[in-house]
Amino acid sequence: MRNHVGIAGMGIYIPENYWTAEDMAKMTGMPLEAFTEKIGVLKKPMPGPNDTTSYMGIMAAKKAIENAGIDPKEIDVVIWDGAQHKDYLNWLAFTKSAYEIGATNAWGFDVESMCGSRIVGLELGKSLILSRDDVNTILLVSGYRNCDMINLNYKTGAFLHDIGAGGSAVVLKKNLGYNEVLASSHVADGSFSEDFVVPVGGSKKWPVTPEDLDKMWFHITCDPNDFKERLGKVTMKNWYGVIDRALEKSSLTRKDIDYLAMVKIKRSAHYEILREMNLREDQSFFLEEYGHVGQNDVIISLVEGLKRGRIKDGDVVLLVSAGGGWTWNACVVKWGKVTE
Structure with a gap:
């Protein structure tokens, strides 16, 4: 083997x-x-x-x-x-x-x-x-x-x-x-690196002052409308890009996807991606009773998909996520027995 x-x-x-x-x-x-x-x-x-x-x-x-x-x-x-x-x-x-x-x-x-x-x-x-x-x-x-x-x-x-x-x-x-990890793909865009941060508590704002404690939460540090417009222009393109590259490197195509383990995003965007991938709602799991638990989302989705019988041996599982700052990521897993 x-x-x-x-x-x-x-x-x-x-x-x-x-x-x-x-x-x-x-x-x-x-x-x-x-x-x-x-x-x-x-x-x-x-x-x-x-x-x-x-x-x-x-x-x-x-x-x-x-x-x-x-x-x-x-x-x-x-x-x-x-x-x-x-x-x-x-x-x-x-x-x-x-x-x-x-x-x-x-x-x-x-x-x-x-x-x-x-x-x-x-x-x-x-x-x-x-x-x-x-x-x-x-x-x-x-x-x-x-x-x-x-x-x-x-x-x-x-x-x-x-x-x-x-x-x-x-x-x-x-x-x-069994459960082979196939190819992954990643892309990053550093133009967002300081647009979405906790602005205190790091070396750029040190030492911490008593007043800083009231600011220790995530801020959009630029014009919010401009930020959302710029991020909206690239997010779906980058997600589809990493998805297609991870599939290609795994010698697969979108038609081979059986289950999508997707990071928690807003409801409309989740179902937009399912439609783009030509997947049914039962080929994913929307994390509305978990919220967004960061990088753990894709594993929570895998666990729920297995528990609900939505993932079976031989299925191609696609894990998709993103990270603020900004990165987009995809990984392909072939569930079940490894074949030559």
């Missing part, structure tokens, strides 16, 4: 705490329909007192390890591909994760590509496994609670109001024999 990398196990962690669309409508004074229809969120998970960013990733990692049926000591590399808003500033989450799960033989690193990080993690994990004789098993682990940095009174950023909290993890193995 040819060398390949397969997904051996997955796990997700979702906090027990939720904010409903009704809750958020009351908090903001916005119409309920703005949440349920336009933004497309019925409820979103919010962190409890113990739900640090690393804790949520670690809980998901334990589930993924159990799902894969492996001993944590088999893990050669741990890649933290979760949020950069972690338990502490200037801190490695992969070491904490490896320690807590018992991956005593693993080295690793933290990687960041905002909400595209999980697809980047799949690319890096696959590349490491195929390029090194001493790496056979990799754990990707992610926690996310950027909801801490969302201001519900910032109406200009209403598209962010579905951001919640949670974690996910994936176990990758060399020559697993």
Whole structure:
């Protein structure tokens, strides 16, 4: 059998705490329909007192390890591909994760590509496994609670109001024999790099002052209408571009797609992409009861798709995401037994 990398196990962690669309409508004074229809969120998970960013990733990692049926000591590399808003500033989450799960033989690193990080993690994990004789098993682990940095009174950023909290993890193995990770594709546009940021707490605005605490949330730092117009002009083009390139590199076409694991976006855009891909609604899962949990969205969608019988052996699964700043990402996975 040819060398390949397969997904051996997955796990997700979702906090027990939720904010409903009704809750958020009351908090903001916005119409309920703005949440349920336009933004497309019925409820979103919010962190409890113990739900640090690393804790949520670690809980998901334990589930993924159990799902894969492996001993944590088999893990050669741990890649933290979760949020950069972690338990502490200037801190490695992969070491904490490896320690807590018992991956005593693993080295690793933290990687960041905002909400595209999980697809980047799949690319890096696959590349490491195929390029090194001493790496056979990799754990990707992610926690996310950027909801801490969302201001519900910032109406200009209403598209962010579905951001919640949670974690996910994936176990990758060399020559697993099933659930093969095929090709990925990525594109970036740095013209947006400083248009959408938390403007305090970084080296550009240091030291932090007491007044800064009231600004520690995501802002659009340029003209909001210009920002949305510029982003709208390139987003679908870039998504379709990375989708088509990932499929082409996998020797596939759009007609081969069986399931779309899509990052949480507004309802109308999600269904627009399904129509463009000529997919039915039951060939995806809209995350209206999860909200946007960052890079974890694509794994939550995979888990839900499997649970609901929407993904079966032999299916071509397309993972699609994007990250603020701005990146667009796609990865193809062939679910089920690997064929020559």
